[in-house]
Amino acid sequence: xxxxxxxxxxxxxxxxxxxxxxxxxxxxxxxxxxxxxLPEEGLKFMVYLQKENIIDESGMPKERxxxxxxxxxxxxxxxxxxxxxxxxxxxxxxxxxxxxxxxFGNGTRLxxx
Amino acid sequence: xxxVEQNSGPLSVPEGAIASLNCTYxxxxxxxxxxxxxxxxxxxxxxxxIYSNGDxxxxxxxxxxxxxxxxxxxxxxxxxxSDSATYLCAVNALANQAGTALIFGKGTTxxxxx
Numbered sequence: 001x002x003x004x005x006x007x008x009x010x011x012x013x014x015x016x017x018x019x020x021x022x023x024x025x026x027x028x029x030x031x032x033x034x035x036x037x038l039p040e041e042g043l044k045f046m047v048y049l050q051k052e053n054i055i056d057e058s059g060m061p062k063e064r065x066x067x068x069x070x071x072x073x074x075x076x077x078x079x080x081x082x083x084x085x086x087x088x089x090x091x092x093x094x095x096x097x098x099x100x101x102x103x104f105g106n107g108t109r110l111x112x113x
Numbered sequence: 114x115x116x117v118e119q120n121s122g123p124l125s126v127p128e129g130a131i132a133s134l135n136c137t138y139x140x141x142x143x144x145x146x147x148x149x150x151x152x153x154x155x156x157x158x159x160x161x162x163i164y165s166n167g168d169x170x171x172x173x174x175x176x177x178x179x180x181x182x183x184x185x186x187x188x189x190x191x192x193x194x195s196d197s198a199t200y201l202c203a204v205n206a207l208a209n210q211a212g213t214a215l216i217f218g219k220g221t222t223x224x225x226x227x
Contacts, residue, residue: 033214041219042201042217042218042220043201043203044217045214045217048214056214091157101159101162102159102203102215103159104156104157104158105156106155106156107156
């Protein structure tokens with residue numbers, strides 16, 4: 001039973017480019033969360049999605065960031081026109097029923113040069 | 114603003130000792146509490162979760178919850194060097210009726226010396 005799969009593991013982008021981060025939840029999980037972790041900082045909630053629906057995007061920056069979880073395929077976190085401050089580890093997590101523990105993917109380390 | 118507070122550490126204990134990690138949270142309505150372990154450069158790994166007041170034991174780990182004091186702790190007995198990591202406390206915050214989002218503390222770094 002595969003865990004939460006994220007790719008790529010490492011992503012390097014120049015300022016102004018777009019970054020696309022992909023996440024496939026664990027089999028049977030329909031709740032997907034994206035978190036961002038800056039160096040020496042905790043995990044910051046960004047967005048919570050279920051299939052085809054954004055449930056809570058209160059942690060998402062208002063500009064340049066978007067997320068989707070289509071009916072088919074992985075969840076995508078998209079960052080347009082990246083800036084150096086976007087450099088961080090982005091973790092995806094999933095769970096099945098409400099209040100069950102979150103299981104995290106290995107993360108995508110984004111570096112903006 | 115819902116907050117989860119942890120001492121950043123580092124907490125240093127000798128091998129074989131008990132490590133005690135503490136966490137407080139601001140939202141009195143929180144219902145689920147989790148401890149994750151994160152090694153440097155790795156993803157968070159679930160260790161324990163607790164929903165009810167009292168103690169919950171799993172091997173060398175014990176989670177303790179006191180909702181009246183808004184306090185949750187993690188005890189690690191017989192600490193090993195391999196326990197050296199950052200421990201993240203997480204508390205659920207009801208985003209809306211449909212789901213939940215975990216709020217994380219910044220973590221406590223534990224160092225176990227051999």
